[in-house]
Amino acid sequence: MDGPERTQEMTDVQAKAEASKCLFCFDAPCQTDCPVGIDAPGFIRRILQQNVQGAYHLIHRENPLPWICGILCPTERLCASRCPRKLMDHAIDIGRLQAYASIDKAQAKISKPSRGTLGNRVAVVGTGPAGLTAISCLARNGFQVVVYEAEGRAGGLITYGIPPYKIDKRRAIQEIENILDQPGISVHLRTRVPDPNELLKEHVAVFVATGIGGEMLDRSVAKFKNVYRATEFLKTLNRTHLQGRPFKRDLGPEVLVIGGGSTALNAAVSIRLLGSPNVTVIYRRTETEMPAWRHEITTARKCGVNFRFLLEPSSFIGDEGKVSHVVFRQTELGELGADGRRKVLARRGKKVEIAASSVILGTGREKRNGLRWLKREKVDESTGRLEGANIFLGGELLRGAGLIVQAVADGKKAAHEIEMLLRGRI
Known part of the structure; x- marks a missing residue:
């Protein structure tokens, strides 16, 4: 599955040419704006000096997923957003330079030194x-x-949520395995943990980063066989891809994808690349308010995905367990709400009925069911620690759906907090 994403590898010549454009700013905004604090000018300078190994080690010191983040990070809103080079021509392509410096390590097993076992599990x-x-x-x-x-398989969102057109799954999985192959790590796959408190009987601390659940489905919608959660669709697509099997689910000629975030667009582009002739993303606000990244919207348009705005689903029509049409109410934008976004208001006028052979819901996601042990009012948002227990939360479970690199930052912070907590016992 191919798509026009940031997957093209830089050659040595291209990387050196791009690195030569860096202004090597004092107090560089690219490092300040990186959630994990990667020294971008530092590793770019090493690339320019043809010290790619040194560039990799500088990146990896702050981020154990350097190739994956180099491919997937929305650098236009993070490290490259305030690049002074934009005043001359364009921002430095930091993401692709990071991927260039990391690619050899992402596809080959490497040994990593450890400080030795402290005995704390x-x-x-x-x-x-x-x-x-x-x-x-x-x-x-x-x-x-x-x-x-x-x-x-390990990897969570990287393995099961990011579609194959966005990233080379083989290299991503290798980078993940590089982490899990370190000394002192034991991995139990296909193992659910209903209550992390039980783990404290044999472990001095627990870090929980299980993500959140899929899109919310009303009972009136869940009865239709051709209405799918976007997260579950992407998980099925990734599973078949990893197994080397073709995706056989027939979604029909008129697929509606409801939602404006990255998950919705990932699903829409994937469906279009699978061969569905008409894929339409429907969003209740305007394109300007879409949560998806600008490059994701551009990619969707290049792949032939259609867009319709200021429409909100009102009802689903169908029989024999299948939706045939979706009825939408027209919307308009009101004043700013408490979340800083303009409120969605119903607009007077005729409702819009659109035919659908399948519907993909990429709207709001619910907190994962089954976490009866978790009382959110007792979580310290600054540390992720659960009050009264050596249990820490991170990633989507702590802050909701967000960026991969922000989840990396959460993991770093949790590891630091756990080390500080246990330092008296070491």
């Missing part, structure tokens, strides 16, 4: 970007790390 539940980062940091600092993952 720490459990990590979930192997998405936050969990993987915590695992790497804790193991590097000498802890014994016991990993619990509900799926058959």
